[in-house]
């Protein structure tokens with residue numbers, strides 16, 4: 001995957017949602033992860049806005065406790081804006097589709113609620129499958 005693109009190659013997920021938010025313009029999403037995300041979107045049948053997807057190492061270190069090598073720097077993570085019953089459906093379908101990391105942020109104002117999804121393998125310090133809350 002080239003790092004700078006002018007349009008998203010994936011239906012439902014525009015480039016501005018997939019690319020790093022620091023302004024660097026990088027977007028290195030993993031094709032297998034994105035196939036899972038497209039399948040999730042199709043099975044849900046509702047809009048699935050991404051609040052965060054690809055992050056460069058510098059940006060991830062600035063916004064996440066996972067530092068410069070966190071899940072979002074792999075192109076195999078995305079945070080989907082979803083809540084309530086739709087969030088429950090995401091958690092259920094995500095497991096069926098092979099996502100291995102599910103992070104739940106469902107408190108506070110509705111606009112800030114999301115579910116983190118990744119499909120990373122099990123690793124020291126990063127067990128998978130795994131569920132956590134923020």
Ligand SMILES: [Zn+2]
Nearest residue numbers: 020022024056
């Ligand atoms: Zn960046």
